[in-house]
């Protein structure tokens with residue numbers, strides 16, 4: 001993939017706006033540049049004693065027209081640039097969002113939500129501001145300088161006087177070249193510190209309930225304070241160099257003015273330059289100072305935003321780690337067996353495998369139970385089935401098709417995955433359940449809710465299925481959230497469903513009802529249930545026991561119970577004892 005160059009692509013698509021703006025800037029400056037000349041001629045008339053009432057009115061009207069014309073055309077030029085700047089923001093934000101949604105889990109585990117938000121907000125705005133402001137100020141200044149110098153020459157001001165007065169201004173590019181990279185580096189540090197702060201804030205607001213329950217607000221305040229302090233330090237470092245830079249530009253302007261006054265004054269006294277031309281010269285030099293100062297600001301802001309632009313280009317050039325093969329096909333998984341053969345997987349090449357030599361044949365329509373200690377690789381195995389991470393070629397096949405040769409859409413629409421902590425959106429319960437198909441009939445939503453045993457809870461809520469949930473579904477209890485997420489998986493009625501510890505937060509009676517309803521509804525449909533409680537999987541056609549990434553046992557519930565030395569029987573004994581204690585029937 002070619003590296004992304006968003007600015008170049010954008011300019012290619014919108015160059016005519018810039019051209020239009022350039023034309024209006026040109027008109028505005030051509031009008032504006034007459035202002036010193038008119039004043040110069042006014043001064044000459046005054047000196048020669050030829051000023052009449054009519055002439056005063058004439059000059060006043062002329063100056064008014066010049067001012068109004070310049071402002072009007074400058075305003076139009078600015079409008080075009082601001083318009084196109086907002087378009088840039090809109091395009092890039094849309095593109096970024098689309099790009100981010102295509103990225104895989106590995107990308108999100110590296111980039112926190114706060115960081116991504118910071119790219120959206122700070123970086124895009126920084127680039128937009130610098131291109132809008134940059135274009136306006138640079139074209140304005142360039143045109144003004146060119147037209148001012150031309151006008152001075154036409155007015156008969158000696159070239160050596162113009163050259164001497166304008167010379168200090170020519171030093172600006174050298175200062176820019178020297179200070180620019182320093183500003184850019186320091187600005188990058190500020191942007192990074194801002195990203196860290198957004199990330200910390202996002203995480204801390206997200207975890208505020210935990211913070212409060214542990215009464216650790218002071219620690220959190222201190223941690224957040226450190227990130228803010230880092231921003232302050234970085235910003236001060238940036239301000240030191242950028243304010244020095246910004247102060248230098250007007251200083252050079254002032255030196256130019258002093259030369260114009262001193263040398264111009266001398267030449268006026270010695271009759272080499274008319275008083276009118278002397279007034280015009282000082283006004284022209286004064287006139288150039290503001291745009292030059294703006295250019296200083298612009299160059300500063302361009303230096304700062306180059307860091308943002310580089311980051312945005314780099315981000316948009318990143319390829320998702322999971323990509324569809326060229327010949328990927330969509331196949332119907334309704335009757336496809338899932339074959340896992342000699343599957344070994346590691347998240348990082350340097351670390352030990354998380355799964356080792358896994359072999360499972362999941363016949364179409366069967367129920368597979370997976371149990372194992374925490375961290376034994378159960379979820380990882382499911383992520384590979386969904387191709388959230390890439391398994392080695394040939395190790396996972398649906399029917400006869402390698403999972404890598406399936407289109408991602410066909411895979412993920414036909415395999416429903418219900419995680420343990422399903423994220424709920426801050427919208428209605430109905431929309432959360434009908435997530436994959438927003439226009440599902442209410443009756444389908446209700447049926448799924450019944451299967452997930454959440455129906456009776458929902459109908460007790462004031463707006464039933466139209467009840468809006470708080471952020472991340474926090475209006476509901478943990479068990480209710482889990483069952484809503486389960487309903488979201490069940491409504492798909494997909495050929496394959498994976499329940500990844502999806503009933504861990506419900507009581508034993510509700511779990512039994514959910515399992516019974518799943519058994520009924522998913523008869524003849526492939527169902528994979530991961531659980532820590534044996535009660536949730538004991539009905540499965542086959543159960544595999546994972547330990548340390550390896551299948552250590554497999555069979556039906558009864559077969560596994562007979563392997564008395566096995567992990568399964570041990571887990572069973574512990575859980576049975578626990579439930580006997582819980583129901584008060586223990587004899588010990």
Ligand SMILES: Nc1ncnc2c1ncn2[C@@H]1O[C@H](COP(=O)(O)OP(=O)(O)OP(=O)(O)O)[C@@H](O)[C@H]1O
Nearest residue numbers: 109347348354372373374375376377378379380381
């Ligand atoms: N994105 C990741 N990057 C690196 N290592 C990971 C990643 N996700 C999981 N792991 C590691 O892989 C191992 C298996 O994790 P996995 O989530 O598959 O276990 P699990 O059996 O589902 O656990 P649990 O029952 O607690 O959900 C763990 O040691 C975990 O630390």
